[in-house]
Amino acid sequence: MLKPMLKLIFALMVVVSGSVVANELPNICSRDQNVNEFTILSYHEIAAKGETLDSTYTVTPEHFNEQIRWFIDNGYHFVSVDDILRxxxxxxxxxxxxxxxxxxxxxxxxxxNAYPVLKKYKIPTVIALVGGWLKSKEKVDFDGHMIDRSKFLSQKEIKEMVASGLVEIASHSYLAHKGILGNPQGNKQPAVRTRQWFPDKQVCEDETCYEQRVHDDLLENSNFLKQYTGQKPRVMVWPYGYYNTKVTKIANKLGMPIGLTLDDGSNTKITPLSRLRRILVEGKMTLPDLKLNMLVRNANFTDDARTTKAAHIDLDYIYDPDPNQQEKNLGGLLDRIKKLGINTVYLQAFADPDANGAADYVYFPNRNIPMRANLFNRVSWQIATRTQVKRIYAWMPVIAWELPKNSPAAKDLVVTLQVDPTHLNMGYPRLSPFSPKAQKVIKEIYEDLAKSVYIDGIIFHDDVTLSDFEDDSKAARLQYKKWGLSQSVAKIRADKKQFAKWTRLKTEYLDDFAMELAQIVRNEQPGLKTARNLYAQVALSDNAEEWYAQSLKDSIKKYDYTAIMAMPYMEQASNSTEFYDNIVKRVKEGKCGLERTVMELQSVDWRKNSEAISSSELSQTIRHLYDLGVHHIAYYPDNQYKNIPNADAIREDFTKKPLRMHTIVPSNVTSNK
Structure with missing residues (x-):
């Protein structure tokens, strides 16, 4: 039976959307199982239609009154920043x-229009101010449009509200509430988190300059607001909701330990004060919509509730040495994504032109491996701002890197003792995960990725694996000694107890390394989700952990999503239906298995010269998986030039709309030049 809160949410969803299907219901497998302690709402303008600067985020006075009355009549209690701190x-x-x-x-x-209501009901409020706008005498540069200064609060009005004891002033930056150039193709991206691109020098802003720029802006606004309003801000409201670990530390040092974001989710006891989450109240949000948002937050459901409908996309199809052709290719991809109706993209961030299984290039600036083109940022931002896609994952190798010969870690490779023809062997070059030099290079690659792109998650390539004959490198042997094992693969394999321990420790070691890489990216992208590709045999065979150092149970536990490569033709399965059934059966055995597992289907048969799987077969498979209770579906590859898979058919299969929290896209943060 559905829990009471889940029943209530289900009923409300039916009222709001008119129809709901079972696999759209929020899951109850959030990693933060704590209760919601308080909810924060983010309003912008309270103005009548026709009198607004940006209708997207404007609530009419009538609707604002209606919302406040609903809160009061339904037992909600308005609190202040002091209440939360106490x-x-x-x-x-x-x-x-x-x-x-x-x-x-x-x-x-x-x-x-809002302050009279706040006074009437004695409602504490935080108002976030942009110092550079307030300091202007006649015109304000608002998202690239010159707006009359009278559209913003006057000093007299601010001081009156502060004197009431109801209003706390927060910083919203001095001049960082804007987009700055973020890539060579001309996208403007949020100034607080973007390393500015300098077209004349063809370089990005370095870390020292970036941190100094943000520090100076926040300091200037803090000083200005203290002088202008009589109140020194202790709350930082991040413009557009974008921030990272570095800027939260800067804000904290400047006396603003409280940070307000637009992150999805509840504010529970483990939510840091520097990253408090808010619901964005949009102009189109009806009262039933707001009720749904409140119920979802109070129940501590997050965007994890959204069912995944994902395309795994090769950036190689977009890349072209000719920038004009590359832009045409990107335009075609955006049109296709809109037609596909997907809500998630797994986007390739590396290139392997020699097809040996290891990445030779990447599509973002970095210190360690050649950049094929500065393309990932452009493509991911265009997808995020010009299509319906809600989550973009960077598809990245973990250890399958082919470094330049002059790299200190280039020769620190996985050593395979021998090949076992009875099961799959990796057969491609990988850096030894046990090598300190290799680890350093890999971590730096991930750090550079995090600084240069906007993503919602990482999907780790299928290379998070070592066979039962790997790794016999010098660095690996030193690690085995620390584990209390023999210092060679041959000796370990000769001892059943050692072999079992070795298998378990390798699996844990690889997953822990992937989690360490994710945390590096999460420092820059705080809401980052993790996913990983998993071989189908890991879900089908009891011996698979020995063969791959991969575990279905561990994967579901440690990663937000496990994308099982459910590809029967690649696996040469004799019966496709039984193949899917057996995988799902194993997934269901684990706690939250279905909620955290993506079934990734093949759209071509590589054993038949990449012949396309028919639309009818794909549709039948997807329907069958839904019947089995599967929530999340992906496919690979996507070929926009050959319409593989058929976009109309996929859209039909992916028509069920998932639950989605509201997010904000700044109007001056552009997708075009």
């Missing part, structure tokens, strides 16, 4: 269903 620091309990109101950007309409 709770976090002194354990003074918050009231049930606690809500904090915030207003971004400092529009004059907040004073005219």
């Amino acid at each position: 709770y976090r620091k002194n354990s003074k309990l918050l009231p049930d269903k606690a809500v904090l109101l915030t207003f971004d950007d400092g529009y004059q309409s907040v004073y005219a």
Whole structure:
């Protein structure tokens, strides 16, 4: 039976959307099982239609009144920043269903249309101000448009609201509420997190300059607001919701330990004060929509509830030495993605032109491996801002890197003792995960990826693996000694107890290394999700962990999603239906197995010269998997030039709309030049 809260959400979803299917319901496998302590709402303008600067995020006065009355009538309690701090620091309990109101950007309409309501009901509020806009005397450069200064709060209005004791002033940056050039193709991206691209020098801003720029902006705004409003801000509201670990540390040092984001999810006891989450209240959000958002947050469901409908896309299909042709290719991809109706993209971030299984190039600036083209940032941003896709994962190898010969780690390779013809052997070059030099290079590659692109997740390539004859390198042998094992693969294999221990430790070691890489990226992309490709045999054979150092149970536990390469023709399965059934059966045996597993289907048969799998067969397979209870589906490869798979058919298969939290895309952060 559905739990009471889940029943309520289900009923409300039916009211809001008109129809709901079972696999769209939020899952209850969030990694943060704590309860929601308080909800924060992000408002912008409160203005009538026709009087707004940006209708996307404008709530009419009538709707604002309606929403506030609903909160009051339904037992919600408005709290202040002080209330939250006293709770976090002194354990003074918050009231049930606690809500904090915030207003971004400092529009004059907040004073005219919201402040009277706040005074009437004595509602504490945070107003985030952009110092550079307030300092302007006549015109404000608002998202590239010159707006009359009177559209924003005056000093007198701000001081009046502060004097009421209801309003706390927050920083919203001094001049960083804008987009700056983020790549050679001309995309403007959020200034707080983007390393600026300098076209004249063809380089990105270095880390020292980046940190100094952000520091100076936040310091200037803090000083300005103290002088202008009489209140020094202790809250930093990140423009457009974008931030990273570095800028939160900068804000904290400047006296702003509280950070407000637009991240998805609840504010539980483990949510840092520097990363508090908010619901963005949009103009089109009806009262039933807001009710749904509140229920979802209170139940601590997040975007994980969205069913995955993913295409695994090769960036090699977009790359072209001719920039004009490359842009045409990208335009074709965007059109295709819209037609496909997918909500998730696994986007290739590396290139392997010699097809030996190891990455020779990447599509982003970095210190260690040649860049084929500075392309990933461009493509991922265009997909995020111009299509319906809600999550973009960077598809990255973990150890399958073919480094330049002059790299200190180039020769630190996995050593295979011998090949066993009875099961799959990797057969491609990989850096030894036990080599400190190799680890350093790989970590730096991931660090550079994180700084140069905007992504929602990482999907690790199928190379997070070592066979039962690997690794016999010098570095690996030293690690085996630390584990209390013999220092050669041959000796370990000769001892059943050692072999079992070795297998388990290798599996854990590889997964832990992948998690370490994810954390490096997460420092820059705090909401990062993790996924990994897993061989189908790992879900089918009891001996698979020995062969691959991969475990289905461990994978489901450690990664947000496990994308099983459910490809019967590649595996030469005699019966495709039984192949899928057996995988799903094993997945269901684990806790949260279905919620955290993606079934990744093959769209071509590589054993028949990449002949396309028919649309009818793909559709039948997807329907069958849904019947088995599978939530998440992906496919590989996608060929936009041959329409493989058929876009119309895939869209039909992926028509069920998933639950989606609201996000904000800044209007001046562009997808085009």
